[in-house]
Amino acid sequence: MICKIIDEFDLEKIAASGQCFRMGRLENGRFFVKAARRYLELEQNDNHITFYCSEKQFQEVWKDYFDLDTDYRTIRQSIDPEDAYMQRAAEMAAGIRILKQDLWETLITFIISQQNNIPRIKKCVNTLCDRYGKEHHCRGGMCYRAFPTADRLARCSEQELREAGLGYRARYIQKTAQAVASGEINLEEIQNMPYEKAKETLLCCSGVGIKVAECICLYALHHIDAFPVDTHIQDMLTQHYPEGFPFDRYAGFAGILQQYGFFYELHGKA
DNA sequence: TGACAGGTACATG
């Protein structure tokens, strides 16, 4: 285990931010994160964060995953002082990070997210992992399941996926898994594309529309100009930005502000 | 009880 001092980092908020669906709190107060085929536990005391992994794994995996090289305090400070709504939202949501998640896992989980709520999204994702994910063992005997591969999901029938609780999204996931497994959609190429090109390519996947494509660009590819508009963000835009959101003013970090707004809209404005 | 939940595909005008 290793300890780091990290500013603007809040595990509770990140777990509830709706970017990832396999992160949560354990009974002993620690948090766990399952990402692609990895598993991590961590603990927070103010800005002291304990990572239960090696320094090597922290450097190679988690530093990047949690976007620890980005200065979120400076970003918050660069919000327009006149923009009272965003000031409020960002203060309330401070500590959230834009994660850099596995592209394949993000693609599937955000197809699942459509017309869906967070508890059920989590349930669906866990069911997929339990049924089709490879089993891994940690030191200490604890075991967990990785997110299933495209090849594995491509071998599932639509009916099988429906029985995993996916509903009408089963067909989308079956087709998208097929497209990725066959190479028709090349995720490695998408990793290297600029934002607009990546978005356009993702839109070719069944079940991926503009909103989901932007979520994938933001939460997996780290294109922080991506700005997914869901029902909550639509409410925010209607109520607080009737003249239009100032994308020019916030160029280069609009996606982070979207995340602050989303969290603020979703988790009470008290 | 029906609307709604972090939308999308597909059919029309």
Add this chain to the structure above:
DNA sequence: CATGTACCTGTC
């Protein structure tokens, strides 16, 4: 191209 509608399923 813009608008309308069906769609799994659990929850309030």
